[in-house]
Amino acid sequence: MIHYVLKRLGYGIVTIWFIATATFFAMHAVPGDPFNEAKAASPQLRENLMARYGLDKPVSEQYLIYIGNMLQGDFGISFTQENRRVNDIIREHFPVSAILGVAALLIAATGGILGGALAAYWQNRLPDRAMMIAVVFAISVPSFVIAALAQLAIVRVNDWLGISVLPVAGWGGISHIWVPALVLGLGTMAYLARLMRSSMLSVMQADYILTARAKGLSDWQIFRKHQLRNAMLPVVTELGPTIAAITTGGFVVELIFAIPGLGRYFVQAIQQLDYTVIMGTTVFYGAFLVLIVVLVDISYGLIDPRIRLHGANR
């Protein structure tokens, strides 16, 4: 087991290094340099700026410095907001994204599993049909459209009631979380509901359900103790990859709902060509995702010895 964990961790570290390197060279392939005439008025000022950010050194030396700094967890100073370190930006804005992501994941997992199970329970009846139509809707409508429609709905409801039931945008209290988290988790919820429904349908055919019924258990008991629990297993293993989908999908929702998360800052940094912030955020997100994947892999290894053996053979 230790061998397996070490192997996964080492592999994760190499992947993070790969992401950092790819990011570095992608950014250095950008034509021109970040200090054009608009930002640096005189040649002297330009030179000073280049020296300050270490851009006057050869690329190989810049790369070594960059990797060295990254090993110490230092992502440098923002190009456009000169008093802010990239680390501070991440520290300040990532928790917002993380809270939103966790809320979305919780909503998606609960809604998806329960919705899928109930749809299977009432197979081919009205609740099932309604649920599956909702699933198709959630899968085929883009998240930014759903976000906009949700905002429109909030505005209409607030207008109609004459009081502000839910805030339309912004960040601050718990009331700000619900709608963006729901919008963010909707696609995943639909996916999980679909998965849960088919998993549940195959469980319902199993012999032990027949046995349970023969023993005289009530429908509700069978549903709760035998069907739901068994059907959940394959769905829970799908949760890992969905974390990645939710965390990276967050920035559109952050943009539309004006939430000060890291994703919104990333888009902003791209628009302003803030090189250090772009590199720092990409590497940070990449490392975060790799870490999650490694953790999920390890926990699967703990749950299921077959995966561990298969992994060791690779």
Next chain:
Amino acid sequence: MRFYPGDFDALPAAAPEQMEDLVAAPPLWRILAQDARAVAAVVVVVLLIATALIGPILWPQDPARQWLSQVSSGPVEAREVAVIDDSRNWRPSITAVDRLQAVQATTTSVKLVWPSVSTALRYRVYRDTQEHGSGLGVPLAETTQAFYDDRLQLREQNYRYTVVPVSAAGDLPQHFALQVKPSLTIGLFEASLLGLNTQEGRVELPAHPLGTDSLGRDMLSRVIHGARTSMLVGLTAPILFIGIGAFYGALAGLLGGWIDNTLMRIADFVVALPFLLFMILFRVAMGIESGESGLFPMVLAMVLLSWPGAARLVRGQVLQLRGSAFVLSARMAGASNIYLIRRHLMPNVLPLLLVSLSFAIPQAIFTEALLSFIGMGVVPPTPSWGSLCNEGIRSMLSHPHELIVPAVAISIAVLSFNVLGDALSDAMDVQLRRGNR
């Protein structure tokens, strides 16, 4: 409504008395042809592609042409309207009126005359779009004369004008009010800008079956041209990356050994890259600044980042087939490599690739829309469904059709490709089950 591959697991296996079970599995297209939703999805997909290809010929309106007389309008039919010469300042020929009157009420200008009030120094003119609103509406102007020529973004709807005389002491209680609905006309200047023939004093305005957007551009032609962009990205990128991935995977699987190991490790690294972040990063790295159209970088980035899925799939299949009994016996019978690839590898891998293609296409359409939506993909004036949504969201509260039309287009495209993918994989399930018997 059966939509999902897993649903098939719960169905009872095909009845044994069916004769088909005893013969070879039917071809994929025949199973699909019996599936109503698959047929429907194929029809929609063909229609969408046809729209992208020949839509601009069938509906030849220029998506960038602005009909300023019909900004943000709902669906309208083609109409013949008068051309109004609005180049000169207007002075009323009659001034002796007993109430507020509209000498002319057209969408080019509403010319108002009202009786002069002896104590008034000037008059304030208000306009309101609500018929029975409590307020007076938008203050348009203050004038010293008893007439006013309103040319401010008039549309074909009811307006309530109110003229308030103002004396030295303040507003006088005596108001003049008038309800008018301007008729649709086009100004001489606008008509000549659009290149219309104004000789006869009347011009034909084209129909806008889906209305116009906030800049007066025809929504239908924008959606059609948007389909070109979205379909171009949505089809080329997946075809390219699945093709490349399949080749890469087949190479890894066939060569085996350390080459296979290295190739697949590289694929693993590419999978680990955060997709959307690198899509945007590539765009920056290729020197595309925000405001420039990045259609080609978008396709390239999608191809560079998305090929490993197909590579893994094909490699797995190749490995499985290499060890299978029928390939071994074919090899022993003296079959060449090319024969093996053509006879055994292709028929087994192609349907799988088809399924992943039909799931990759909606994903690519989504990605294009998302990037264009945040301004990182196609930029105005080139229409794409994503950028149309982006423009539509700004006027969502007052004119929701500008958002809903492109959103429905995206949804239909994504839905039909998804349904097609589901139907395909279901059909393969059926084929597999019958073939194994």
